[in-house]
Amino acid sequence: MAGHSKWKNIQRRKNAQDSKRGKIFMKLAKDIFIAAKEGGGDPDMNPSLRLAVDKAKINNMPNENIDRAIKKATGNLDGVSYEELIYEGYGPGGTAVMVQIVTDNKNRAAAEVRHAFSKNGGNLGENGCVAFMFSRKGYIVIDRVQTAADEDEIMLEAIEAGAEEMETSNEAYEIYTEPEKFNEVRKQLEENGYVLETAEVTMIPETYTQLNEEEAKSMLNLVEMLENIEDVQDVYxxxxVDDELLDQL
Incomplete structure (x- = not known):
């Protein structure tokens, strides 16, 4: 993990997801779902859910969409039973891929995920085949251009709040936490006046697989196809890929 910035990949992913209104709502629903799943469906008792709901309202997400995401996470959606699944596999060039699914029909979800892999030069694997290559971490980004604080100041405040480590790139300060410390660190940094560009609990690769141009094209197509599946909540x-090549693609 150390020494490899997620920042540009995060920004590209966000720009792609946020390019359409429907994509924005899908992302917001995912945030609400995960927060409610982990901390309960009452925003007054779940700070992460309150944050996700407030963000959804700022983006004019309809209340019925918000309520549906909460009910989906807490199992209170009448007549429908949802389950959360993780599919693992290999993409072009041997890349490790994990796909987070929330579905009421796992056979349909499995078929669609398998089709996306096979169409783009990848294949599904057994449970656990790539999970060991990722660590679940809290991930917080502070845009370096948008803050007047220097690296030492931010690092000290992040560590005091409970963060594990911080990496610095030309664009951003990237802060990593244990999942159970994430809300505490996020809250403390916000109270200290920092604007967080990204704040999420995610899966961080321990190692990365370098791809050439042809492999990168296929991998980007695979990720896009997976993210367009209705049951897919996230793709890790x-x-x-070299920044110059990725910009061209």
């Missing part, structure tokens, strides 16, 4: 991978 360890693709590494």
């Amino acid at each position: 991978h360890n693709m590494d």
